[in-house]
Amino acid sequence: MERTGYAPTTRTISTLAERSTRTRSLLDSIRDFLTQSPLNLVGVVLIAVFLFLVAFGSLLAPHDPVQPNVAVKLQPPSSTYWFGTDELGRDILSRVMSGAKYSLGVAFIILSIAVLVGTIVGLIAGYAGGIVDELLMRVTDLFLAFPALVLAMAIAATLGRTLENTVIALTVVYWPWYARLVRGQVLWLKEREFVEAARAIGASPLRILGRHILPNTLAVVIVQLTLDVGYAVLATSGLSFIGLGAQPPTPEWGTMIAGARTFFREAWWYITFPGLALTLTVLGFNLLGDGLRDFLDPRTRRR
């Protein structure tokens, strides 16, 4: 099981990443990237906006996102409540703004842990080889064979419905992908001259891994990471939507959409805005990830 959706492209990405950092300045690369396609720019802007909301959304929210005020329930968008109010009279704009922290922030946490665990497993498996590799990879494959959402649902249902447990569930789902990715890179890098050279002068395995191999796998991991943020956001909010993730009154977007279903007809704004926020966030990361891959992949670089 060496092949996955993204295995074929990863190898070439890293050569290019190496080359681009070596031969051209980072700023040049960024400028090239942004001008290559307007979509890349759109992606970067979207991400910037939502990252800003993750950091400052709840501070800047015009109203309290959780305090009910039933006197103004289900108000349509107005100058006071730009996105209208929900069934308990809470400002939807404020809830969407504070929600970025939960939907997007949680996705970051999930992926950070997954990358950490996956990278460690991948490095060890790839570098050690032999029986260690075999063992670690079979365990990895075992987790890959798990139907992802079923596993996540089972974990969330078993441990209880909280956002923390969503993090655990989705981390378990995501780490094997990174383990395989990194291992593939390590296997390939291990045979490269600069690693051989380091080994020849007697560098310790830890040093070889840390100084020579790890930095060279990062590019691949980062591209993959960008592509996965979108998935992770969707998975987090999807779990919350079916009630297994964030709990009311947490203004997580999936939870808000679930709550809005009942009021679809009377209050279009209620279901619309959290859904839009979710779509735009994921769109931003998908545009960036897709653009990055396109930009870094030599096969598609020029005709």
Added chain:
Amino acid sequence: MDPRRPEDALGLLLAARTGRLTRRQILSRGLQLGLSTPAILALLAACQRGGETATPTTAPAGATPQAAQTPTAGRRESENREFVVLFFGGVPDLDPQSAYDNQASALFLACYEMLIKLKGESTFEYEPMLAREWSHNENFTEFTFKLPPNAVFHDGSPCDADAVKRSFTRFLKMGRGPVNVISRFVEDPDEQIQVVDPTTIKFVMAKPQPLFLAAMASEYGPLVVSPKAWDEHKTATDEFAHDWFSQNIVGTGPYKPVELLQQERFVFERFDQYHGERPFFDRIIARVVPEDATRRQLMETGEAHGCAYINPEDLLAMKQNPNLQVIEYDTTEVDWIRMNYALLNTKARQGFCYAWPYQEVIEKVLRGFARPINGPIADTVIGYDPSIPTYTTDLQKAKQLLTEAGIKEGDTFTYMYSSGDQTDAAMAQLFQANLAQIGIRLELQQVERAALLELAYGDTPPEQRPHFMSGGWWPDYNDSWNQIYPNYHSDSVGSKGSNAMFYRNPEVDRLMNQLKDAASEDEIRRLTGQIVKILTWDDPAAIFYAQIRKATVLQKDIRGFVPNPIYINSYNFWAMWREAL
């Protein structure tokens, strides 16, 4: 009606008619006058027909739900003889002597039969179902039921007195689900149930049991299943053929099963050998639609014809829809928030009672499909005592009591409710906001319905349970003991009943034991009142926040539907029909 003082009843009746008195005032005055609850309720029903008790909001004039009484002749019947109802979830257990499930019993009323059923909207008058007539001796120790000679089961076997006895024997000996409904009265079916002749069956009691008929009309349990099917499908490991009955239906009802897909749909067809009057609909289909929004959409597009599971918000909107009738009715259901008896002292529980947002919940969340209640007994249930006061929100007082109870600002409490119910979530958040105002943190825990039930009715010690748990209950038949005992008697804690928060008050226990054997309505009311006062005020067991008013939504051409406060969310399929409009 009390024959001794007709003038009192008349005065009340006039007051009710002219709207001078509210329903509750009438009940209260009537009880002061010494009238019995059934009498007052009958009075109310009589003068408010089509009024408060059952209101079709958009039904054309002259087509009130009482159409069941109109003779079949002369009505303009539609060609469409199919009736599609919507359910919110699957029905895993179709064994009527084991399932203790609201949706299951709605299905059973299409295909199985009790011996008697509640009459119309009444909770204490009966009419024939499987039995044609019935009688009892003066001191309520012998009950005789007369069966029709032509009753047969869907499998063709005759339903005679012997079959009925065997069916009840199975129910009582199998001991599943709702067995307590009848085992309270009949402990030994072999001795106590007697076959007099093929069409006569007699139930003999050890002591006077005035409530036996009420229990026999419950839709939970006393339904008659085919003993032939039982014999054919019992196995060495399953002597009651429960496995088979949980997936198959063989009853005497007007409809027989065609397709039973327990998580998807149930299709019934008219049973041609039905012993009673031929029903209008050829087919009854129950479809499982878990999504609130989809159920509403299916009703509005006309694809479904009846649904009892619509949330209050949608009901308000659907009342404006000229293609639908929303039939509202009072129930015997009281909803409450149980409080953990082991973790919260009396002062604390009293304090929390004052912190609940009563008015907001009833007006803004339940949208008027509820009204305030002063304890676990609804005003439709015998034993209701209107003299007990009702809580109103008073955060000042709440704070004071909580402080006296030793609770400090910043203390955190847990509140558990079941997922999938928007109203539950909204109420929880309002309570949370109220407590936040007095510096108390409430942590909401949403769990699957199954998990909530398992925790509530399992053996988890009270210390490991949340501080609050939302719930609700209605009696199996019109009886206050049946409502209170499983929930608040110390015999019913943990897995022994539904006393999920381990409420233990010796005085309540003592009064309840007396109530079980109460011989007169006066005594029932007196004892119930004393119990309710303790449960609500002296040593609160729960926050009793609303008596529920339900609504069933029907297409505008459906006639003959009569809701009943005990048969909540069920349909009288046998009397319903569709008018050609």
Added chain:
Amino acid sequence: MIVHLIVRRLFFLVFVLLGLSLITFVLSHVVPRDPARIIAGPRASPEAVEKIRKEYGLDQPLWRQYVRYLSGLIHLDFGKSLTSRRPVSEDLARYLPATIELALYAMLFAVVVGIPLGVLSAVRRNSFLDLIGRTISILGLSIPSFWLALILQFFLFAQLGLLPDGQRLPVGVKEPPRVTGLFTVDALLAGNFGLFLLALKHLLMPSFVLGLAALAIVTRMVRSGMLEVLGQDYIRTARAKGLQPHVVILRHALKNALLPAVTVIGLQFGLLMGGAVLVEIIFSWPGIGRYTFQAIQNFDYNAVISVTLVIGAAYVLVNLLVDVIYVLLDPRIRVT
């Protein structure tokens, strides 16, 4: 070498099944839930609960329950579902085809729309057309399926009445005689064209929503495959020879670009089945996703473990299939 590969993988399959069942089993038993209590219902007596506990073997120690489950598995006995009270294998036979049919149509949609879109994007790289193509496909990947499903259901069913709300057939319509379990196929086999159309109509909305995510992946694979092929020498040669551009693209480039793309698409199929959970819940689609969701909510261990095993095994087998095809097609590829 192929034999070696297959043997190795089948050995691995056993390991996967053991591992999956163990993990799911442990997971579902970590929290001391009492499924017997759930089955019995809220008002059941303790005796009734005890009876059920015995009936389902829930009173035995955990390891024994697990061993019992495994020994059943060997005889392809998945045990009894606690909620439907039927053998799980019966449930699977009923619900799995519904999901497969849904996923097939979703894939069909993704392929039919995705391949032309990908080709156009590649041929007119960085043109306005490419921009549109990429936007559509990426948007498809970005819209939360549950949100889109709700909105479509609201407009196409509730407001306009164009499409059914969900389900595989209207209530009361008889299912076609069961051959494959796929209603559209079975209806055609039975020669009932009307029923076929009806089933198809019910498939439209859910398979569109489900297929949208796959569409993005298909478009992307075809696009990058095309780009690579178009950059190669023989294409330049063909161009230089003066062949019509569309001949070059269709005859030469597409043919070569499609193979890897299709393989990846095949792998996505498994992903689709997993993604079906949310779509199935919203469209009341009686498939394996909704079944699993219900099972998890009701602590229906047998059902959850069985679904996990079946999907896990399918994943391993599909992978094996893909690798075998690869080896057969290109003997230079080394697969471990």
